Amino acid sequence: MKSKPRVFLTRHLYIAVLLFILLLAPASRVDAGAPPENAYLVELIDKGLQAKLANEREWHLLLHYRNDLLGGHTSEQDDPGFFMSPDGKTDPQAELDATLKQFFSDELVGRSKQPAQCAFIARYTWLKQRLAFDETRLPSIACERFDRWYADFEAQSITLIFPSAFLNNPASMFGHTLLRVDQKGQTEQTRILAYTINYAADVPPDAGMAYPIRGIFGGYRGYFSTIPYYLKVQEYRDIENRDIWEYRLNFSEHQVRRFLMHAWELGNASFDYFFFKENCSYHLLALLDYADPTLHLTDEFLFWTVPADTVRLIASKPGLVSGIAYRPSRSNVIRRKRESLPSEEREIAHRLTKDVGELKSAALSRLEPMRQIFLLDLASDYLRYRIDTTDEPPPELKERNRAILAARSEIRLPSEEFRVEPFAKQPELGHNTSRVSVGAGWRNNSAFEEQTIRAGYHDLLDPEIGYTPNAQIEIASVTVRTYNRHNQTRLERATLANVVSLSPIDSVFHAPSWKINVGMNTIRFGSCQLCSNGVVNGGIGAAAESHWLKREVVFAFAEAEANYSHAYAEDHRVGGGGTVGLLADLTDRWKLMASGTYLRYALGDKSDDFRWFVGQRFTLLQNLALRLEYNHRDRDNDVLFSFQAFF
Amino acid sequence: MSKKVIMLSVAVLFGMQAGLALAANPDTGPGCGLGKLAWSDYAHQKNIGPQVLMATTNGTFGSQTFGISTGTSGCTNDGKVMAEQKTTMFAQLNFENLSQEMAQGQGEHLASLATLMGVPAEHQAAFFALTQERYTSLVKTGEASPVAMVKAINDAIATHPVLAKVSTR
Numbered sequence: 001m002k003s004k005p006r007v008f009l010t011r012h013l014y015i016a017v018l019l020f021i022l023l024l025a026p027a028s029r030v031d032a033g034a035p036p037e038n039a040y041l042v043e044l045i046d047k048g049l050q051a052k053l054a055n056e057r058e059w060h061l062l063l064h065y066r067n068d069l070l071g072g073h074t075s076e077q078d079d080p081g082f083f084m085s086p087d088g089k090t091d092p093q094a095e096l097d098a099t100l101k102q103f104f105s106d107e108l109v110g111r112s113k114q115p116a117q118c119a120f121i122a123r124y125t126w127l128k129q130r131l132a133f134d135e136t137r138l139p140s141i142a143c144e145r146f147d148r149w150y151a152d153f154e155a156q157s158i159t160l161i162f163p164s165a166f167l168n169n170p171a172s173m174f175g176h177t178l179l180r181v182d183q184k185g186q187t188e189q190t191r192i193l194a195y196t197i198n199y200a201a202d203v204p205p206d207a208g209m210a211y212p213i214r215g216i217f218g219g220y221r222g223y224f225s226t227i228p229y230y231l232k233v234q235e236y237r238d239i240e241n242r243d244i245w246e247y248r249l250n251f252s253e254h255q256v257r258r259f260l261m262h263a264w265e266l267g268n269a270s271f272d273y274f275f276f277k278e279n280c281s282y283h284l285l286a287l288l289d290y291a292d293p294t295l296h297l298t299d300e301f302l303f304w305t306v307p308a309d310t311v312r313l314i315a316s317k318p319g320l321v322s323g324i325a326y327r328p329s330r331s332n333v334i335r336r337k338r339e340s341l342p343s344e345e346r347e348i349a350h351r352l353t354k355d356v357g358e359l360k361s362a363a364l365s366r367l368e369p370m371r372q373i374f375l376l377d378l379a380s381d382y383l384r385y386r387i388d389t390t391d392e393p394p395p396e397l398k399e400r401n402r403a404i405l406a407a408r409s410e411i412r413l414p415s416e417e418f419r420v421e422p423f424a425k426q427p428e429l430g431h432n433t434s435r436v437s438v439g440a441g442w443r444n445n446s447a448f449e450e451q452t453i454r455a456g457y458h459d460l461l462d463p464e465i466g467y468t469p470n471a472q473i474e475i476a477s478v479t480v481r482t483y484n485r486h487n488q489t490r491l492e493r494a495t496l497a498n499v500v501s502l503s504p505i506d507s508v509f510h511a512p513s514w515k516i517n518v519g520m521n522t523i524r525f526g527s528c529q530l531c532s533n534g535v536v537n538g539g540i541g542a543a544a545e546s547h548w549l550k551r552e553v554v555f556a557f558a559e560a561e562a563n564y565s566h567a568y569a570e571d572h573r574v575g576g577g578g579t580v581g582l583l584a585d586l587t588d589r590w591k592l593m594a595s596g597t598y599l600r601y602a603l604g605d606k607s608d609d610f611r612w613f614v615g616q617r618f619t620l621l622q623n624l625a626l627r628l629e630y631n632h633r634d635r636d637n638d639v640l641f642s643f644q645a646f647f
Numbered sequence: 648m649s650k651k652v653i654m655l656s657v658a659v660l661f662g663m664q665a666g667l668a669l670a671a672n673p674d675t676g677p678g679c680g681l682g683k684l685a686w687s688d689y690a691h692q693k694n695i696g697p698q699v700l701m702a703t704t705n706g707t708f709g710s711q712t713f714g715i716s717t718g719t720s721g722c723t724n725d726g727k728v729m730a731e732q733k734t735t736m737f738a739q740l741n742f743e744n745l746s747q748e749m750a751q752g753q754g755e756h757l758a759s760l761a762t763l764m765g766v767p768a769e770h771q772a773a774f775f776a777l778t779q780e781r782y783t784s785l786v787k788t789g790e791a792s793p794v795a796m797v798k799a800i801n802d803a804i805a806t807h808p809v810l811a812k813v814s815t816r
Contacts, residue, residue, distance in 0.1 A: 112715075112725075145725055148725075149715075149725045149726075149727060152727050187758075187768065188755070189755045189758035189759065189762075189768075190755070190758060190759045190762050191755075192755055192756065192759055193737070193759050193762070193763070195727070197715075198713075223714060224714070224715050225713040225714050225715060225726055226713050226715055226726045226727065227713045228713075228737075230737065230740065230741055230756070230759070231740060234740075234741070234744070238744075263715060264715060266715060267714060267715030267725070267726075373751075377751055380747055380750075384743065384747065402786070405746065405747060405750035405751075405782065405786075406750070406782065406783055408750040408751060409749070409750040409752075409779050409780075409782035409783065412752070412776070412779060412780065413752065414751065414752035414753040414772075414775060414779075415751040415752060415753055415754075
């Protein structure tokens, strides 16, 4: 019996506990995370899993996932606010689930501080359609900011913009690309009003020497922006004097909307900017890939993305480009206008830029009104060129321009349109970026064979179509040569960078020419027959162009050079000297270059060097060429015949 | 080289804005965009221009001023130019191109300005003739303030026998 009341007590306790649990039960089910909408979330996540949405190309394009070598995925995007899951950068499924969850919330997310449905509107639109969201269980949120932004574009189509290479700024050496969102009802005259979608690195103004290093290794962040096209035209055409090519893309209305929705999402994104691969061109291609997933543009670039290559790729897609427009740089407008003039009229235009007194001259006033207009407009173009390219333009340039324009406005006729023929054809007609060569020849009576591979980009003898004339950029080139007599295979030449910019000088344009070369070659020196020799060379000079045969450029440089080789006493020599040379187009396919160099080395191994070079190139096809080159140094003669293919 | 040029020209451009009546109420101004930089009541008006265009040349201009969906610091325009400021901003940033084209009686900047001012394409020849005729006074006005130049052109349109009727703004 003693135990009975205890049992009774226990039973009471049991009932009390049971009642307590029953009472609390509904509340604790809420805590377990299942209000009605969350049940729906579980349902959606499950549905997404069933449909394997996280493996779809669409999801990978939206999140910028790339396949890893080990079979995983990593997003190229580097801003944590772009992902809804902390593991989003590497886990597409976790990101998809977290994104679905976030769609139920109006919490502000991402750099743009909006609800997830609006900040990531392309993701929302796609998932809503694929999972058939129930409006009553997952209500959509109004995205007024996006709607306003979208409507303001009045978007009709997309145009790829390619400002050509500009050698005098390292960041622009290979050209640039951006996209323009063309407006409904836009004409050729009003396309400057359209917005662009631009991707650029955020470089602090005082970057200085850190810029190239950090730029190459991803030390800067890149962001997307919508700069009005008229500002871009000013920057490239008027100030940097670069030709601009515009490629109108054949996108449907639906694709344009996809493009803009994803561009809006990228407002939340930032990418580590890598000058050679993940640069302006690469991320714009990713955006185009999203607009039309069948394009597969980014898949084509593994190691580097050269803007001209992206243009070639886009132009090669059948039916993608619906029209090409050319916008000449101001300097090329001036060149072509001058070329079209008889010499006495050229003189009048020239005098107008020097002295406004010429406005009242008989030489000008006896011309037909349309001729007067042409000369006044040319003079104004030239003065504006000087104003925009001079560090501190003297005020009289501006005053002279005003006086000329005032006189111009007195002739009450509109100027006629002047068609400018480009000096460099559009980039898609040019050779590909990388080059491989096989060749054979003799060096001092020893026969050899050699192979060369060059990562990029263009040298002075390469086929010029599609490239900025008189400009050379060679990056990462290696030559291996086998000498038959010595039965020796060696690294013959290697180039880290070899850049030459020739700027022909005339009465209007006076930019200096310059060159820089860092690499190694093989020399014969003293008792050494074949010795490796490190070279650093830089020079500044001038060039002039003539048209005796077809087109020739003569040039002269003053230069300094440092060599490092065991062949020299003290292993090195440093000196200075000069080069003169000639570059000539003999026919459309046949080009000749000849140069002579004298260098005197005053430090290290005191010696001097006298060099000759004669080279010829014959173009077979857009991507095939033949070369015959002769190199002479002190008691060292080298003849090379080679076959070159671009890829 | 070119960096200096833009900085300089814009320093002049914006410096001249200093005394302008259009210095609107910053609260109703155009958010964080270039318009805000141009028109809000800055303490050191003269410093704004160089900042803006210095940034242009090295790319930061893009992300700060025209960044897409930049929801920070009270931005409301997400990198776009506010509608009511499109015309004056265009006139201000393209003043040199516009004055050249006004003298020449044609050009894409001038046609774009006409479009922004509501002149239909088929009547733009009359607009070009009008600005060519008044070139000297318009440029003089514009050098002091491109905004005043836009106003002067608007007034001229209002008294023009044809343009006054066809202009939609």
